[in-house]
Amino acid sequence: MSDSLHAAARLRIVLVGTQHPGNIGSAARAMKTMGLRGLVLVAPERFPHHDAVAMAAGAGDVLDSARVVPDLATAVADCRLVLGCTARSRRIALDELLPREAAARAVATAAAPAGTTAAVVFGRERTGLDNDELQLCHAAVTIPADPEYSSLNLAAAVQVLSYELRLAMLGPREALPAVPAPDGDVPASHAELEGFFAQLADTLDAIDFHKGRAPESALRKLRRIFLRAALDDRDVRLLRGVLADAQRMARLAAERGP
Amino acid sequence: MSDSLHAAARLRIVLVGTQHPGNIGSAARAMKTMGLRGLVLVAPERFPHHDAVAMAAGAGDVLDSARVVPDLATAVADCRLVLGCTARSRRIALDELLPREAAARAVATAAAPAGTTAAVVFGRERTGLDNDELQLCHAAVTIPADPEYSSLNLAAAVQVLSYELRLAMLGPREALPAVPAPDGDVPASHAELEGFFAQLADTLDAIDFHKGRAPESALRKLRRIFLRAALDDRDVRLLRGVLADAQRMARLAAERGP
Numbered sequence: 001m002s003d004s005l006h007a008a009a010r011l012r013i014v015l016v017g018t019q020h021p022g023n024i025g026s027a028a029r030a031m032k033t034m035g036l037r038g039l040v041l042v043a044p045e046r047f048p049h050h051d052a053v054a055m056a057a058g059a060g061d062v063l064d065s066a067r068v069v070p071d072l073a074t075a076v077a078d079c080r081l082v083l084g085c086t087a088r089s090r091r092i093a094l095d096e097l098l099p100r101e102a103a104a105r106a107v108a109t110a111a112a113p114a115g116t117t118a119a120v121v122f123g124r125e126r127t128g129l130d131n132d133e134l135q136l137c138h139a140a141v142t143i144p145a146d147p148e149y150s151s152l153n154l155a156a157a158v159q160v161l162s163y164e165l166r167l168a169m170l171g172p173r174e175a176l177p178a179v180p181a182p183d184g185d186v187p188a189s190h191a192e193l194e195g196f197f198a199q200l201a202d203t204l205d206a207i208d209f210h211k212g213r214a215p216e217s218a219l220r221k222l223r224r225i226f227l228r229a230a231l232d233d234r235d236v237r238l239l240r241g242v243l244a245d246a247q248r249m250a251r252l253a254a255e256r257g258p
Numbered sequence: 259m260s261d262s263l264h265a266a267a268r269l270r271i272v273l274v275g276t277q278h279p280g281n282i283g284s285a286a287r288a289m290k291t292m293g294l295r296g297l298v299l300v301a302p303e304r305f306p307h308h309d310a311v312a313m314a315a316g317a318g319d320v321l322d323s324a325r326v327v328p329d330l331a332t333a334v335a336d337c338r339l340v341l342g343c344t345a346r347s348r349r350i351a352l353d354e355l356l357p358r359e360a361a362a363r364a365v366a367t368a369a370a371p372a373g374t375t376a377a378v379v380f381g382r383e384r385t386g387l388d389n390d391e392l393q394l395c396h397a398a399v400t401i402p403a404d405p406e407y408s409s410l411n412l413a414a415a416v417q418v419l420s421y422e423l424r425l426a427m428l429g430p431r432e433a434l435p436a437v438p439a440p441d442g443d444v445p446a447s448h449a450e451l452e453g454f455f456a457q458l459a460d461t462l463d464a465i466d467f468h469k470g471r472a473p474e475s476a477l478r479k480l481r482r483i484f485l486r487a488a489l490d491d492r493d494v495r496l497l498r499g500v501l502a503d504a505q506r507m508a509r510l511a512a513e514r515g516p
Contacts, residue, residue, distance in 0.1 A: 029409075029410075030414055033401075033407055033410045033414070034403065034404060058407055058409060143291075144424060144428060148293075149291055149316055149317065150291060152291045153287060153413075155414070156284075156287075156413070156414065156417040159410075160417060160418065166403075203504075206507075207506070208503060218496065221492075221493070221496055222500075225489065226483075226487065229483045234479075239480075239483070242462065242465070245462075246461075249464075249466075249508045249511045253507045253511040256510075256511060256515060
């Protein structure tokens with residue numbers, strides 16, 4: 001777990017003029033799932049409200065500690081970085097960042113040794129942020145939605161940005177591990193693999209798989225299959241156990257045969 | 259706009275046993291904002307439903323074209339890659355991918371020249387996917403939520419995965435290999451793989467591999483081995499031929515038995 005997770009305390013989500021209290025609750029839940037707690041509400045239409053509590057599910061604590069302020073300037077007065085979420089728009093006189101870039105900048109700001117607060121600001125459900133509010137932002141963040149239908153629900157937009165903030169906090173190691181190998185696996189040694197392939201060849205003979213055909217082609221294809229599977233030592237023991245029982249059946253059939 | 263955006267037509271979101279129809283509508287909206295249209299509903303508790311329509315907002319067309327099926331096997335029968343969203347869990351006998359890795363694999367699969375359908379599967383709000391359903395998945399996808407509160411709303415999880423799928427479609431095609439096998443062979447369909455696994459289970463019984471032990475554990479391990487091998491349709495025919503001869507020997511041994 002990365003030190004920069006401590007940056008979470010210096011990351012703030014600001015919701016401006018939210019119309020539906022249920023969206024405030026859903027946003028609080030989205031934040032908490034990504035380890036974020038700092039919520040500021042600018043002039044919400046209705047808050048506190050039971051719809052907010054209902055949609056927050058287990059994130060009621062984020063709602064309880066939410067600060068309510070009259071305007072955006074107050075909400076971000078102590079922030080060194082303010083990023084405003086907007087739909088892509090020609091009229092914005094701000095740098096436009098993708099969520100991943102925005103999250104990297106916000107976490108870099110919040111995680112700095114003399115770290116300072118970074119805010120991501122979300123506007124009203126219908127009308128977003130007005131121009132005066134955008135003027136208070138250092139850059140715009142635009143989720144790369146389908147231009148044909150770009151209307152993300154407010155809480156969905158908060159979820160996407162909170163998710164990118166968490167990945168940025170976790171850092172590249174935790175955020176992008178290689179596909180984890182199952183616990184305790186030891187790759188099969190060359191000798192173990194060859195022993196398995198030899199028993200496979202014997203088994204194919206015992207069950208009369210080739211029926212007169214040359215065995216090389218089938219064996220080559222089967223080798224490729226099992227080599228692609230990157231067998232570990234336990235896999236090899238399991239597969240050899242299956243082959244042993246097939247060989248035993250073939251012996252029984254032969255012994256009992258006419 | 260990248261060619262791989264055309265992959266959207268081969269990307270499928272599957273919701274299993276959704277309890278609240280409003281979540282189906284929210285999920286449809288989340289999909290459409292990211293350019294996804296292919297929604298399949300497995301045994302939803304209530305659908306169609308006015309709550310779904312209300313939450314879908316402008317994504318009613320995604321709801322209207324949603325396919326409703328009785329079980330997950332039917333929903334993914336034609337899919338070459340099936341990824342199941344789960345909370346991080348030790349008991350899962352599947353590779354665990356982060357959303358970004360999962361999206362890269364899904365888009366690589368769907369955007370391949372001989373592109374094939376990839377599905378991302380989401381379980382029930384409370385209980386997620388059961389073990390039988392996870393067995394139908396080629397890998398698990400886990401959103402790296404805060405372990406202290408990892409309960410994403412269903413539509414929020416769909417939003418995060420749909421967002422990563424869109425980024426993967428917009429971006430250059432990933433280096434991550436699609437599940438399809440090498441040599442440009444046609445990857446085995448989900449139905450072909452399940453047919454093979456069923457015959458494998460029958461064969462283990464016929465050769466008395468289990469000897470009184472419960473078969474689940476061995477079958478699960480063997481599934482993992484062969485799923486890792488990314489079998490193509492010829493591989494499956496070859497392996498089923500081997501199983502057929504082992505079954506034949508077992509029959510002979512039984513017929514000739516004392």
